[in-house]
Amino acid sequence: MDILIGLQWGDEGKGKIIDLISRDYDIIARFNGGANAGHSIYHNDKRITLKLLPSGIFYPHIKNIIGTGVVIDPLAFRAEVEQLQAALSDADLIHRILLSAKAHLVLPTYKYWDMYFEESPQYRTIGTTKNGIAPTYSNKILRQNVRVGDIFSNNFEAEVLQILTRQYLDLQALGQDMPMMQELYDDFLEACNFLKKIQIADTEIIINEALSNNKKVLAEGAQATLLDIDHGSYPYVTSSNTIASAACVSLGVSPKLIDKIYGVTKAYCTRVGNGLFPTEITGSLADELREKGGEFGSNTKRPRRVGWLDLPALKYAIMLNGVTDLVLTKADILSGMSEVPICTAYEINSETRDLTAPTSVDDSARPVWKFLDGWDIPFSKINQQAQVPKELKLFISFLEEELKIPVKYLSTGPQREELIILGN
Incomplete structure (x- = not known):
């Protein structure tokens, strides 16, 4: 497996590089971040920005995996897929996407927590994109979140309602402006139903089986090294590990299987x-x-x-x-x-x-x-x-x-x- 990462504070042009070299790979796997990332690629003279989708999505022969370390906003994911389908006139591209069953979901209240933290004088102003990424990772670590594979559970809707209700009331009590609770809940469940159209799997098994069959895999990083939560310019960093070793953790691949590591500057x-x-x-x-x-x-x-x-x-x-x-x-x-x-x-x-x-x-x-x-x-x-x-x-x-x-x-x-x- 090869890895491609940014070496500065992001925006180095990773998407374009991956788009070009990905034709030589069988799998492109995104390993960190969420819809806060933006990779711009020119395809047929159109400037297209990918937020969650891996940059190999333009090639029919490539499987595009969103790994376990990525956090997925179902509404943002659905919007990106539908917009790309329209832009490329390619309804079949959803069959080239695989989601890790273990990837965590961005709940609709998390964006409002982001807004509250950014705008409240009691907290640091980080300059976040307000996509709910940090609250998602926080609740992942607290073991209080839901994952992609949970959408098939009989208890999923009730668990989501319980989490949303608790957070909604907490945000209201803090004075955060909120839309109607039922609207947030209904829109989220509708977007989760869209996820069921996508292949959801234990992607670490798929990747390791591909590598054992001499298939070529490229791990794609979002953001960049100097924004790494542990090694970057803390606290003004992103909420995930952005360095190459994070690809092994997120995708479930042994470090022994890493070959090339491309750094973009x-x-x-x-x-x-x-x-x-x-x-x-x-x-x-x-x-x-x-x-x-x-x-x-x-x-x-x-x-x-x-x-x-x-x-x-x-x-x-x-x-x-x-x-x-x-x-x-x-x-x-x-x-x-x-x-x-x-x-x-x-x-x-x-x-x-x-x-x-x-x-x-x-x-x-x-x-x-x-x-x-x-x-x-x-x-x-x-x-x-x-x-x-x-x-x-x-x-x-x-x-x-x-x-x-x-x-x-x-x-x-x-x-x-x-x-x-x-x-x-």
């Missing part, structure tokens, strides 16, 4: 929401980079914060994930700059660090900069390695030397075909 950095961002830039240059790079949330449309490439954080992400191959995206967005800044280290308390955990860098840390010559070329003309400008080749060589791993793929634009393979 932009040629610069972005992040959405609150939290430390040491290489962040502001002002007109940030606005220009944001507009040129289309740096607005795939899911929320929020403008992303932008900054220069952070090598200490990138080294940390590569270490955590055991990355074997790098994928570099959005170098085309930096085209036209005379110099390209890279943060190579931090000075923290008179100590220079070239490898740092996100939580060890604070406002007093001073970035150490290296400036490489920029490149200026129409990237639409690049379709093979020989056409890559020498300045960009030097940029890539510098990354490979610093990070000790090869850059395997170079993205040259947003379209799925705009990707070239690098190397000897």
Whole structure:
């Protein structure tokens, strides 16, 4: 099994990369997060954003598995499937989807808990997407939630009603504006009935049987390394483990069966929401980079914060994930700059660090900069390695030397075909 993950704060272009390389796989398996993720892919010149569905959904030969570690909002799932069926004129795509029976369901009250926590002065403002992801994982850990396989239980409707009623009353007592309780309940059960159209199974058995039969499996991560609940820039992180090892837990696959680990990084950095961002830039240059790079949330449309490439954080992400191959995206967005800044280290308390955990860098840390010559070329003309400008080749060589791993793929634009393979 191979794994593909983001190495920064998300939005690195993972969806496009998976969409392109997935043609070589038999199974694409999503292993974390929920409908808070947004992978944008250009298919037949249409920009399509996938939230819950794995990025192999466009290929008829691929099984698309949503693993146990993912949390599934039935209403969001139904909407995404129906919208994609209409966009692709492909009613059969539901037969390419498998749901883990052990994946947890996002109940409709969880979104309102998200809203309450974000808007109440008594709690931290994290900058969540308010999709109910954190409350779902919280109730999973408390063992107070329902799972996908429970929809076939005779007690399912009564158990859901009990949970919703309790939470609804608690939210009302806290002053949270709520829709009608019966509406939430009915809409949720109707969406759960839609889930019954999808194959629901012990997906860990399906994946392991496929691997034993020499089938190729690609595990797809959502969000990115620096948003990992344990190793990211806590508390401004997502609510799941985003690193490569989480794929083994979520999908039920032994670490012995892992082969390639692809890590995706932009040629610069972005992040959405609150939290430390040491290489962040502001002002007109940030606005220009944001507009040129289309740096607005795939899911929320929020403008992303932008900054220069952070090598200490990138080294940390590569270490955590055991990355074997790098994928570099959005170098085309930096085209036209005379110099390209890279943060190579931090000075923290008179100590220079070239490898740092996100939580060890604070406002007093001073970035150490290296400036490489920029490149200026129409990237639409690049379709093979020989056409890559020498300045960009030097940029890539510098990354490979610093990070000790090869850059395997170079993205040259947003379209799925705009990707070239690098190397000897």
